[in-house]
Amino acid sequence: MNIVFSEQAEELAAKARQIADEYVRPQAAKYDKAQEYNHDAARAVAEAGLFRTFVPKEYGGHGAGVLALARVTEELAKADSGFGVAFAVNALGSFPMILGGTEEQKKEWLPQVASGERMVAFCLSEKYAGSDAQGLSVTAVADGDDYIINGEKKWTTNGGVADIYSVFCVTDPTSKSRRISAFIVEKGTPGFEIKKIEDKMGIRCVPVVETHFHNVRVPKRNLIGERAGLGFKHAMSTLDYARPGVAAQAVGAAQGALDLAIVYANRRKQFGAPISSHQMVQKMLADMAMQTEASRWLVYRAAAGIDAAPGDASNSKLAAMAKCMATDTAMHVATDAVQIFGGYGFMEDYPIAKFFRDAKILQIYEGTNQVQRMVISRHLIRAAANLDHLDPYIPVETQLTYAEPGQAVVNHNT
Ligand SMILES: Cc1cc2nc3c(=O)[nH]c(=O)nc-3n(C[C@H](O)[C@H](O)[C@H](O)COP(=O)(O)OP(=O)(O)OC[C@H]3O[C@@H](n4cnc5c(N)ncnc54)[C@H](O)[C@@H]3O)c2cc1C
Known part of the structure; x- marks a missing residue:
């Protein structure tokens, strides 16, 4: 490709x-x-x-x-x-x-x-529905030309700053596959309130809030799509498209931390030489750079795949791989960058501590990295039929018996 x-x-x-x-x-x-x-x-x-x-x-x-x-x-x-x-x-x-x-x-x-x-903001998660996005409890009930939304959403990034909210609600509690629908809710709609602005470990410049819906009336034309019941599908395809974005955020964060670590390692002297001349520091820098570069190209590959073939089944797997690998990389690179800064890395007087605090959330939001690994392995296992031509067992008659080191190999079966 x-x-x-x-x-x-x-x-x-x-x-x-x-x-x-x-x-x-x-x-x-x-x-x-x-x-x-x-x-x-x-x-x-x-x-x-x-x-x-x-x-x-x-x-x-x-x-x-x-x-x-x-x-x-x-x-x-x-x-x-x-x-x-x-x-x-x-x-x-x-x-x-x-x-x-x-x-x-x-x-x-x-x-x-x-x-x-x-x-714009995206309201899927709730207090009791995170990884299990099917388990939502916020409801939207049809009433004449409107829907009435009730309940609470948790952790809406951009909450308060955003003017338009994509809100996922239960419209058919009896259905398994068509339980959820998505709605556009505008800031300022009566009954829609931004509550509790979270006090976070990282990404502190962007608000993450609780959004509360108390008899929020939205016109039926705000139901996203032609009919109710497509919300879960919309949520999953949205995440496939958005995950290369969060993965790119991770690549940027990793590169930012690596750049600072390189500059610091060249300037900081210990044992009469820049710490960048010590081999263990060099190893850390080399690993950080390799992982960042590998993640970057996986992210580009996942993104380019979506652009080239929007409906392709492999997009979801690649997006999950990119998200998981790039965000694990960002956490690792930020951790080693702090290590390179030594005690100064632990202090908020230096910018590197913020990279470390900011990195953790990348492994959690838009699907935790455990969830990404579930998505990836599900794809691999489903596609196993493509590998049916391979035999995972060595036929008994060609098995070798290996000799002790220095002695000739004898195949007892042929
Ligand atoms: C700062 C921040 C911003 C956010 N922004 C948004 C936003 O804008 N919009 C939005 O809708 N949501 C947002 N979220 C929510 C985020 O997507 C969820 O936090 C995330 O999906 C995990 O859900 P949870 O926190 O409920 O954890 P849980 O689902 O309770 O998971 C807890 C732990 O259990 C593991 N786990 C759960 N199920 C399984 C399983 N089946 N197998 C293996 N391990 C499992 C998880 O990986 C995790 O380690 C945000 C969260 C935060 C903290």
Whole structure:
């Protein structure tokens, strides 16, 4: 498979790098400490047209695809992983509409997302429904021309900042396969409240909140798709499209931590020489670089696969592989980067501690890495029929009996 970086994708990535250098990295510590959203950087992202990256051309976007989205996210996350997700969650929240919405819905909402005029959030998780996304309890009940939503969602990234929320609700509690439907809920709808802004270990510049729904009335035209019962399908296809984005966030975070570790290792002297001259530090740097580069290309491969063949069954497996590998890498690289900084790495006076704190969530959200491994192994086991021509056993008559070292091998069976 060819991984083709379009000129447009690279132009968008270059703009993202410029914004990261100018608006994100210099302010990262400040917004992290204050737990505040970087509105200036978000405005710059909107002005540069970066929210258009993932929106199809027909609705005011660039239609640049998942690979371009990954490139942009990577550049932003290299400066601040929290800002990377603050950007990428707009794609996560928009994909249900992009992939499953009606023409009318796409025309109404997506141009506003593309321009950056309105931010988006994704409300799937609940207090008692995380990895088991089928176990939702928030309900939406039809009432005349409307649906009425009741219940609570947990951990909505961009909550409060976002204007549009893709909310997954139970519409048919009796059905196993068509239990869930997704709705668009606008900020300010009566009964829809942002509650409890979480106090987090990392990605502190982006708000993660509880969203409460008390008799929230939304018109039936806000039901995403042509009919009720497609919500779980929309959620799963959304996650397949979005996981290369979170994986790209991880690659950016890993590269950001590695870059700092290299600079520090060259400057810090112990035993009369830069610590970068010590072989054990060199080994750490080499492993960090190898893993980051391998993750990067797996992410590009997964993203390019979705762009080239949107409905292909292998997309889901590759997206899970990319998410799992890149996020495990980010955690590992950030941990070793702190190690290279020694005691200074443990202090908030240096930027590396933040990379470490920010990395952990990558292994948890958009499906934990245990869930990713379940997705990957399920695909492998289902596809086992393709390997039926292989015999996993060596026929008895050709088995060898190995001799002791130095003696000739004797095959007793032939
Ligand atoms: C900062 C943050 C931001 C988030 N943003 C969003 C958002 O914007 N929108 C949204 O909808 N959600 C969001 N989430 C929720 C996130 O996706 C969930 O936290 C995640 O899916 C895990 O669910 P859980 O926390 O309930 O853990 P659980 O599902 O309770 O899992 C706990 C542990 O058990 C393991 N486990 C569970 N089931 C299995 C199994 N079958 N086999 C093996 N291991 C298993 C998990 O891997 C994990 O290690 C966010 C969460 C956080 C913390």
